[in-house]
Amino acid sequence: MWVGQLGTQRNYASNDDTQAMVNAGFTWLRLEGIQFLVPFLPSHGQISSLVDCPAGAQHSEQRSTHRSKNCHCCRAASTDLIPQKRSPDQRFRGAAAAAMAAANxxxxxxxxxxxxxxxxxxxxxxxxxxxxxxxxxxxxxxxxxxxxxxxxxxxxxxxxxxxxxxxxxxxxxxxxxxxxxxKPELLGGGSLEQSAMVDVWLEVEAHQHHPAAGAIVMQCLITPLIGGERDQAVVDENAGKLRAVFEIYEARLSRSRYLAGDFVSAADLSHFPLMRYFMATEYAAMVEALPHVRAWWEDLAARPAARKVAELMPLDFGLSKKDEQ
The missing domain is CATH 3.40.30.10 (Glutaredoxin)
Known part of the structure; x- marks a missing residue:
């Protein structure tokens, strides 16, 4: 049996302890087949009521004084001071609904x-x-x-x-x-080593792959679409840089299926959006010439999530449709 209070848990094995906590104002809650003892929080009306006691004492806001079965005034005022038994579903429906609304x-x-x-x-x-x-x-x-x-x-x-x-x-x-x-497993999960490798290859994507591939996509796809002329010198310079990057990728991927190891990660996925456009240029031949890089790219592009996002990424960037309008 588990007892929870303010986000903490304690394991009470003794029936005496359990009864003591019930007497002290805890109540049962069942969630997914597991019983919990949680502090009962009375409503504003319940904690503010005062009832004269025949014994000469006046009840305060402390709930413990209202739990005594020997107090006749407590029994008489049970509807006001002592909460009626309600199911856990009724008691916590409002809080649960609020939590679910926030989560969803x-x-x-x-x-x-x-x-x-x-x-x-x-x-x-x-x-x-x-x-x-x-x-x-x-x-x-x-x-x-x-x-x-x-x-x-x-x-x-x-x-x-x-x-x-x-x-x-x-x-x-x-x-x-x-x-x-x-989905923390795509960041390496709980392994410090795997997480570190994901971070390394995310940095490589951001600082080595993206600038060169982005320059090629800009010059080969976007510039012509907006009526500009390709700057071949820029393309050649970045093609050389990207070729060197892909050669490093080829060596890495010959030893593991993905960049961070034998598990797909954010480091791989982060390449997909720009590679989607890069593979529509003539410089996709750089990828085709490297068997491990090609297999890696084909694996990424075949993922259901990547296929769904790709449907939102026309190779003309939606500019042709705008021109037709």
Missing amino acids: KAVKVYGWAVSPYVARALLALEEAGVEYELVPMSRDAGDQKIGGHVPETRFGQVPVLEDGDLTLFESRAIARHVLRKH
Whole structure:
């Protein structure tokens, strides 16, 4: 039998101890087949009532004086001072409903899913199985800039995540928060070594892979879509950098299935949004030429969460549809 008080638990094996706690004002609660003794919290009306005692004493707010079965005035005033027996469901329904409402409050993500930054946040939510609402922005408000109707952030960029009273920005921070809260195994779980390796390869993605791959995607896909001309010198420079990164990935992936080890993690998933666009360029041949990197990418792209997010990421970034309008 377990006794809980203010978030702590104690194991009482003695029947005498159990009865003593019942006499002291604890009451039974059953949750999922387990019985708990918890402190009874009387209502405002119950603790404020005063009843004259024939013995000459006047009852105070202390509940313990009202538990005496030998006090006739307590018996007479039982409907006022002594709580009537109610089922645990009745007693805690209000608190449980409030807790469930808070837990199930819809998470909101502000931004456009075509953005690899927003897609990174969405992918974490999909992997964790969290229900969310995607709140698209108006391009007329200024591309990645947030309008005044959106939660304020320090830099005014998307994505922004609202999770209850918590507001976050920066896509990798959002992804970490979501996974830490809902699916910590994708951050290495309880292993310090695995968590450290996830952190290492998340840093590699952010500082080695993303800048080079992003420059290629910008020059090869986005610039032509907005009527610009590709800067081949920028492409060549970053293609050289990215090729070196992929060669390191190939060596790593020849020893483990994923970057942080033999388990998929946030370090792998963080690559997906930008790689989705990169693989639509002619420089995807760099990946195809490396068997372990190719297998790793195909594995990521086949994940149900990645496939769902990819449906929101047209390769023209939705710009062609806007031009047609």
